Amino acid sequence: MIFCGIDIGSNTSKAVLLKNNHIISTALISGISNPSASAEKVFSAVLEKRDLKRHDISCVCATGYGRYEIIIADINKSEISCHGAGAFFSNSTIRTIIDIGGQDCKIICVDERGFVDDFVMNDKCAAGTGRSLEIMAQTLGLSVSELGYIAMKSSKSLPVSNKCSIFMELDVMQHLLNGEKTAQIARGITITTARRIAQLAGKLELRNNICISGGVSKNPAVCRDIQDILKLKLTKLNHDPQLMGAIGAAIFARNKEIVS
Numbered sequence: 001m002i003f004c005g006i007d008i009g010s011n012t013s014k015a016v017l018l019k020n021n022h023i024i025s026t027a028l029i030s031g032i033s034n035p036s037a038s039a040e041k042v043f044s045a046v047l048e049k050r051d052l053k054r055h056d057i058s059c060v061c062a063t064g065y066g067r068y069e070i071i072i073a074d075i076n077k078s079e080i081s082c083h084g085a086g087a088f089f090s091n092s093t094i095r096t097i098i099d100i101g102g103q104d105c106k107i108i109c110v111d112e113r114g115f116v117d118d119f120v121m122n123d124k125c126a127a128g129t130g131r132s133l134e135i136m137a138q139t140l141g142l143s144v145s146e147l148g149y150i151a152m153k154s155s156k157s158l159p160v161s162n163k164c165s166i167f168m169e170l171d172v173m174q175h176l177l178n179g180e181k182t183a184q185i186a187r188g189i190t191i192t193t194a195r196r197i198a199q200l201a202g203k204l205e206l207r208n209n210i211c212i213s214g215g216v217s218k219n220p221a222v223c224r225d226i227q228d229i230l231k232l233k234l235t236k237l238n239h240d241p242q243l244m245g246a247i248g249a250a251i252f253a254r255n256k257e258i259v260s
């Protein structure tokens with residue numbers, strides 16, 4: 001039997017197929033239209049890669065902010081449960097997941113069976129999320145992937161507010177007007193993002209091993225700054241960290257078929 005997990009986020013749509021406990025296909029599409037159309041698109045993409053048809057899939061589970069609107073899904077599950085299950089599937093030594101996506105940041109703890117036993121989420125503010133990194137990169141005239149690599153080149157950082165994205169942007173613009181070096185501004189942005197995460201992390205007990213999931217895991221400077229500020233070593237996942245929600249959803253699709 002083949003199971004599908006679909007994660008419709010604020011930024012990207014992700015899908016994975018699970019067969020005999022192995023991931024056999026993945027798809028990631030950037031840019032969201034409406035959740036249902038995005039789900040259709042990413043579902044078709046993940047099937048096409050293995051030349052499969054919809055009737056080959058036993059159960060589809062949806063997660064992410066748009067999960068309730070997805071017609072093709074048989075069931076849906078919260079992002080917290082899916083990120084926990086996905087990361088544990090990818091590396092069963094993981095007990096804490098720092099998930100930084102497009103519009104939120106969550107820290108999730110799982111037990112030795114991969115079940116969520118604690119979590120915290122950011123408040124309704126974009127600072128410390130992928131979206132704020134995108135805005136800051138734009139202000140600097142960079143792509144979001146360039147921002148991380150340029151920040152890695154600088155040991156010095158300029159102060160950037162961590163209060164909210166608007167203040168962050170004002171600080172970045174002021175540094176640009178002062179003719180400061182792009183790399184030092186970029187480092188200021190990644191450090192302030194990591195500090196936001198550290199504030200959130202202070203609200204619960206981080207248990208080893210700790211990993212990072214979500215699209216911001218692809219920003220090497222944010223990962224490095226999180227490790228430095230929180231004095232921890234991140235453990236690698238064995239699959240693309242941006243796919244953890246979709247992997248977890250596929251696991252719930254499989255579990256539903258097994259119990260019913």
Ligand code: ADP
Pocket residue numbers: 008009010011012013100101102103104129130131133134144145146148213214215216217218219242
């Ligand atoms: P969501 O699930 O909310 O759609 P994602 O987990 O896909 O969000 O993360 C999207 C964020 O990941 C973007 O806002 C961006 O900051 C970051 N991101 C994605 N790809 C990269 C990359 N190649 N390099 C650096 N950052 C990235």
